[in-house]
Amino acid sequence: MTRHLTLPRPDDWHLHLRDGAMLAAVCPETTRDFARAIIMPNLVPPVVTGAQAAAYRDRILAACPPGHDFTPLMTLYLTEETDPADVLRAHAEGIITAVKLYPAGATTNSASGVTDFDRVRGVLDAMAEAGIPLCVHGEVTDSEVDIFDREAVFIERVLDPIRRATPGLRVVLEHVTTRDGVDYVRANDDGLAATITVHHLVINRNHILAGGIRPHYYCLPVAKRETHRLALREAASSGDSRFFLGTDSAPHADDAKESACGCAGCFTATNAMSILAHVFEEENALDRLEGFVSRHGPAFYRLPVNEGTITLEKGDTAAGWPDRIDTDAGPVTVFDPGFDVFWRVAEGA
Numbered sequence: 001m002t003r004h005l006t007l008p009r010p011d012d013w014h015l016h017l018r019d020g021a022m023l024a025a026v027c028p029e030t031t032r033d034f035a036r037a038i039i040m041p042n043l044v045p046p047v048v049t050g051a052q053a054a055a056y057r058d059r060i061l062a063a064c065p066p067g068h069d070f071t072p073l074m075t076l077y078l079t080e081e082t083d084p085a086d087v088l089r090a091h092a093e094g095i096i097t098a099v100k101l102y103p104a105g106a107t108t109n110s111a112s113g114v115t116d117f118d119r120v121r122g123v124l125d126a127m128a129e130a131g132i133p134l135c136v137h138g139e140v141t142d143s144e145v146d147i148f149d150r151e152a153v154f155i156e157r158v159l160d161p162i163r164r165a166t167p168g169l170r171v172v173l174e175h176v177t178t179r180d181g182v183d184y185v186r187a188n189d190d191g192l193a194a195t196i197t198v199h200h201l202v203i204n205r206n207h208i209l210a211g212g213i214r215p216h217y218y219c220l221p222v223a224k225r226e227t228h229r230l231a232l233r234e235a236a237s238s239g240d241s242r243f244f245l246g247t248d249s250a251p252h253a254d255d256a257k258e259s260a261c262g263c264a265g266c267f268t269a270t271n272a273m274s275i276l277a278h279v280f281e282e283e284n285a286l287d288r289l290e291g292f293v294s295r296h297g298p299a300f301y302r303l304p305v306n307e308g309t310i311t312l313e314k315g316d317t318a319a320g321w322p323d324r325i326d327t328d329a330g331p332v333t334v335f336d337p338g339f340d341v342f343w344r345v346a347e348g349a
């Protein structure tokens with residue numbers, strides 16, 4: 001039985017680090033294990049210009065503990081007012097790695113997102129030309145569409161038309177949660193990939209709702225029924241380079257989640273690698289974890305694989321992690337997979 005697994009240092013291709021007190025507290029939880037992360041721009045107000053992205057990057061680097069070697073890969077929040085020239089300049093200067101598309105109102109802090117997709121066509125054309133990836137929150141926001149169908153409907157009504165209208169645009173379908181999404185990625189070869197979270201590999205919708213409502217399992221896109229979770233596990237552990245890790249670790253203070261109208265988001269930065277090792281071992285795919293966390297993402301983003309390594313170790317006792325992280329914005333509960341995990345990160349180099 002494998003007890004040690006050494007991998008190139010992994011990257012997180014979808015992460016929320018927030019700002020201020022929350023950033024200070026959660027940043028080390030990611031930088032301990034991960035070398036790079038695609039940083040989501042949904043601050044309040046959102047990161048919409050190259051100058052704002054550069055300033056946010058500097059705040060993240062200042063929050064990085066000394067000795068942690070971490071590169072934040074910044075994104076811009078696409079709005080109907082985004083200036084293509086600013087996007088191209090920020091990319092050429094190495095300030096941003098990608099642009100993020102949120103349909104207006106789709107998730108936490110997405111009010112400034114796009115309503116009329118024709119109004120961002122100029123930006124998308126410029127991005128296609130320059131090879132800048134578009135990261136997409138793939139859910140429609142139409143209140144008449146059932147929340148469990150919003151990803152599949154988005155693919156049909158929005159994503160596929162955007163890709164057809166913008167040949168060459170490189171797209172990441174973020175946090176894919178359905179078999180429909182997996183199948184769509186598999187059926188389209190060029191310039192399309194998907195990130196998969198840790199929590200969507202672990203929970204289905206029963207975990208949120210059966211036997212009591214569990215706010216710490218509520219996120220967007222919401223976890224779907226079991227067949228979809230199994231499709232995600234299969235895709236993540238298949239070795240297909242179009243699927244890679246994006247934790248979507250999204251911290252909220254506990255009082256904002258444990259509320260009559262709780263915020264969406266699961267905080268997995270602390271235990272992501274331990275849980276992934278457990279999941280891949282269950283799938284008899286420990287040898288494919290390296291592709292999912294360390295190789296497929298850099299290949300899509302045209303970046304080198306990290307030079308340092310991380311070693312995962314399987315112990316005889318359950319790996320411990322704190323139930324919650326203390327922050328000056330209040331405690332943040334760490335995602336509980338609901339089973340014992342024996343893998344831990346032994347060392348990084």
Ligand code: OTD
Nearest residue numbers: 016107108219220250264265
């Ligand atoms: N989903 N929560 C958040 C973002 C994500 O859609 C997402 O990327 C957040 O809190 O920023 C969530 O549930």
Ligand code: ZN
Nearest residue numbers: 107137174220
């Ligand atoms: Zn999203």
Ligand code: ZN
Nearest residue numbers: 014016040248
């Ligand atoms: Zn997210």
